[in-house]
Amino acid sequence: DAGVIQSPRHEVTEMGQEVTLRCKPISGHDYLFWYRQTMMRGLELLIYFNNNVPIDDSGMPEDRFSAKMPNASFSTLKIQPSEPRDSAVYFCASTAGVDTIYFGEGSWLTVV
Amino acid sequence: GDSVTQMEGPVTLSEEAFLTINCTYTATGYPSLFWYVQYPGEGLQLLLKATKADDKGSNKGFEATYRKETTSFHLEKGSVQVSDSAVYFCAAGAPAGGTSYGKLTFGQGTILTVHP
Numbered sequence: 001d002a003g004v005i006q007s008p009r010h011e012v013t014e015m016g017q018e019v020t021l022r023c024k025p026i027s028g029h030d031y032l033f034w035y036r037q038t039m040m041r042g043l044e045l046l047i048y049f050n051n052n053v054p055i056d057d058s059g060m061p062e063d064r065f066s067a068k069m070p071n072a073s074f075s076t077l078k079i080q081p082s083e084p085r086d087s088a089v090y091f092c093a094s095t096a097g098v099d100t101i102y103f104g105e106g107s108w109l110t111v112v
Numbered sequence: 113g114d115s116v117t118q119m120e121g122p123v124t125l126s127e128e129a130f131l132t133i134n135c136t137y138t139a140t141g142y143p144s145l146f147w148y149v150q151y152p153g154e155g156l157q158l159l160l161k162a163t164k165a166d167d168k169g170s171n172k173g174f175e176a177t178y179r180k181e182t183t184s185f186h187l188e189k190g191s192v193q194v195s196d197s198a199v200y201f202c203a204a205g206a207p208a209g210g211t212s213y214g215k216l217t218f219g220q221g222t223i224l225t226v227h228p
Contacts, residue, residue: 031214033214033215033216035216042218042219042220042221043201043216043218043221045215045216045217048214048215056215091155091156093156093214094214095214097214100158100161101146101158101205101214101216102158103148103155103156103157103158104155105154105155106154106155
């Protein structure tokens with residue numbers, strides 16, 4: 001299995017620009033999670049989906065952040081407009097609900 | 113909500129030394145417990161897990177036992193190697209099979225550096 005695939009791996013963007021992060025979960029997994037990692041706050045859950053439906057988005061920092069899962073094999077996390085404080089590593093993870101939770105390699109975002 | 117507390121780091125050891133990284137949790141019910149490892153510039157990899165009291169998770173020489181009475185899940189390894197240098201995260205989550213499984217609460221991470 002290819003594992004959880006995230007893109008881009010690295011992105012540098014200017015403040016105010018829209019950022020789109022993408023995730024392909026492991027085939028057959030019906031849970032998908034977006035986490036953010038920063039030095040100040042560590043690893044935080046932003047949002048998670050079950051069967052493509054958002055279940056809990058209480059971790060989404062503000063309205064500038066949005067996430068979608070249009071089908072079982074694809075999810076996006078958008079930031080519009082981006083700000084320097086959004087600089088972080090964003091991880092996508094997936095699980096079948098009774099097994100190991102698998103993380104992608106992360107998208108390293110820098111907003112200048 | 114759930115919370116996870118790890119021992120403060122960083123931890124610096126010589127090769128072949130004994131490693132312990134403490135982890136305690138606060139949660140309702142009986143969470144599943146995990147240790148993840150993150151190597152420089154990489155994502156999180158599951159190191160080991162335990163889903164019920166007294167379970168011992170083990171992998172690559174690392175071990176951790178789910179202690180319900182002390183709400184702990186300490187990570188141990190008898191003889192560390194330079195290649196073990198990484199950041200280690202303890203995490204707690206809903207029991208396997210539950211609707212919130214995978215919704216993990218992470219500790220702050222412990223940086224381990226092993227010198228030759």
